[in-house]
Amino acid sequence: DQQVKQNSPSLSVQEGRISILNCDYTNSMFDYFLWYKKYPAEGPTFLISISSIKDKNEDGRFTVFLNKSAKHLSLHIVPSQPGDSAVYFCAASGIGAGSYQLTFGKGTKLSVIP
């Protein structure tokens, strides 16, 4: 049973436009959410995170939104750049429950077209 779901396997966006990557989760114990970016032959690179006490966190071109009632989060990248082309993983953990392991979604492959 996939507790973290990324329903879009791929996404193509024009350079300069906004990229929106979505993630849904089912486990109500999750209270800390992260986005990772992964290039081939490299490990996941941490991008941005959000705690369940917030509904928005922003870092430069990256913004993560959390809707707890809908168990949904999204990553906005604006403006999108060709170097953003990678696989993006959504991950979650239940820190309040003492579980620090990350549960990952299956990833969304973002292609930014010049």
Add this chain to the structure above:
Amino acid sequence: AAGVIQSPRHLIKEKRETATLKCYPIPRHDTVYWYQQGPGQDPQFLISFYEKMQSDKGSIPDRFSAQQFSDYHSELNMSSLELGDSALYFCASSLGQGGNQPQHFGDGTRLSIL
């Protein structure tokens, strides 16, 4: 900045052999996590250590064991290797477990079982 170092990057073994994967966390990080990523899959949590003690256990087979040493590096020992153990093994480290500390990943060890 120094990142998580994993060695070796690639490892080829035969069935029933043993393998040892090493992980050197980011300096001052005291928590290490191991994940296994099969082809086309999301990373799955195996085991974690905090201050040299096992802190959490996931879907790690009994044939595998791990430990964290006094210098905080960690080793994943795998015995009686099976074809299904072929995967990418990631190590991640963080500074503590609470306080919403993100996990930072190494580039992984690709293990191939012939």
